[in-house]
Every structure is written in C-alpha cells, then in structure tokens.
Amino acid sequence: MTSVDLTGPALLARITELIRDVPDFPTPGVGFKDITPVLADAAAFSAVVAEMAARVDGPVDLVVGMEARGFMFAAPVAVALGAGFVPVRKAGKLPGPTVSREYSLEYGTATVELHPADIPAGSRVLVVDDVLATGGTAAATVELLEGCGAEVVGLTFLVDLEFLGGRARLHGRRVEALLGVS
Numbered sequence: 001m002t003s004v005d006l007t008g009p010a011l012l013a014r015i016t017e018l019i020r021d022v023p024d025f026p027t028p029g030v031g032f033k034d035i036t037p038v039l040a041d042a043a044a045f046s047a048v049v050a051e052m053a054a055r056v057d058g059p060v061d062l063v064v065g066m067e068a069r070g071f072m073f074a075a076p077v078a079v080a081l082g083a084g085f086v087p088v089r090k091a092g093k094l095p096g097p098t099v100s101r102e103y104s105l106e107y108g109t110a111t112v113e114l115h116p117a118d119i120p121a122g123s124r125v126l127v128v129d130d131v132l133a134t135g136g137t138a139a140a141t142v143e144l145l146e147g148c149g150a151e152v153v154g155l156t157f158l159v160d161l162e163f164l165g166g167r168a169r170l171h172g173r174r175v176e177a178l179l180g181v182s
C-alpha cells in the first residue's frame with residue numbers, strides 16, 4: 001500500500017527525473033519519451049493517477065484510454081473517479097461492431113477503433129493518454145467519441161510535447177498535461 005505524498009512541484013520534479021529521453025526511437029529523428037520508469041515507481045505512479053483524476057470538472061461517466069500506453073493511466077484514473085473504462089484500440093483488436101478513424105502521429109499512421117455500444121449517447125467522457133505529441137491520436141479519438149454522441153469533458157496527458165503543436169488540434173477543449181516539454 002502506497003500513500004500519495006507527491007504533489008505540486010515535487011511531483012513535477014519527480015516525473016521530470018523519471019521520464020527517460022531516448023533519441024532516434026522508434027525512427028531516426030524522434031526524441032522518444034519513455035514513461036515506463038514512472039509506472040515502475042509506486043509513489044510516482046499513484047501520485048500521477050491522483051493528479052490526473054483531480055484535473056477534471058464535474059462528473060465523469062467514462063474514461064477512455066488509447067492503446068497501449070494510454071490504458072496504463074486511463075484505467076486507474078477511471079477507478080479513482082468511480083467511472084467506467086473504455087479502450088480505444090488499434091485496428092483489428094476489437095471484435096466489434098466498431099467505428100474507426102485513420103490518423104497520423106509523430107512517427108507514422110494508424111487506425112483506432114472503439115465499440116460504440118460501450119458509449120451511451122450523452123456520456124461525459126474524459127480522455128487520458130501518456131503523451132500528447134502531434135495530437136493525431138487524441139483528435140481521432142475525440143472524433144470517434146463525438147460520433148457516438150458522447151460529450152468529451154476533457155483530455156489529460158502525462159506529457160505534452162508542446163513543440164509538436166498537439167494542443168492546436170484540440171482547440172476549444174479542456175486539455176491538461178502534468179508536464180509540458182517545450
């Protein structure tokens with residue numbers, strides 16, 4: 001059992017220390033932010049989940065996380081908020097019926113899918129992922145959710161790679177990031 005005693009600037013400093021910069025991964029020229037050390041640190045992980053859960057206004061029915069790293073934060077945030085969890089998966093992983101969107105991200109293109117049957121119309125949904133980079137993944141996820149009639153009440157990330165401009169793709173929405181990298 002771990003107590004959450006990391007908050008504010010101490011949490012920010014700890015996250016900054018733990019996230020590992022990996023040059024040229026997965027492709028040349030990409031500066032990859034490896035968040036696995038945050039997951040492996042019990043105090044940091046629980047504090048991140050608590051902080052993500054705190055940065056939302058009003059009730060949340062569902063927390064949506066994107067495969068695969070998004071699942072690692074979104075599922076515990078859902079439990080912390082007393083909300084359900086819905087996975088957005090890469091193409092071909094969900095049995096369906098699914099709705100899907102193709103999108104581009106910092107290092108390629110992909111297709112994401114979800115089960116609309118898991119999203120009752122009017123659901124208040126929080127989207128959680130580890131990294132906001134170009135915003136392609138998050139924007140595609142918002143399109144899918146809104147196509148199901150959900151209300152996206154916010155998007156929360158561990159890291160915002162600000163120099164890639166992802167926030168602009170989410171203009172007008174509540175976007176929270178625990179750490180901004182400029």
Ligand SMILES: O=P(O)(O)OC[C@H]1O[C@H](OP(=O)(O)OP(=O)(O)O)[C@H](O)[C@@H]1O
Pocket residue numbers: 066067068069070104105106107110129130131132133134135136137138166
């Ligand atoms: O803002 P974007 O440019 O869309 O990039 C951000 C996305 O990229 C990463 O996922 P990735 O597709 O690498 O999958 P993974 O979580 O399975 O590693 C990350 O977890 C975000 O979902």
Ligand SMILES: Nc1ncnc2[nH]cnc12
Pocket residue numbers: 030031032033034105106107131133134161
């Ligand atoms: N630079 C990066 N580091 C980690 N995850 C990412 N997803 C997209 N770009 C990324």
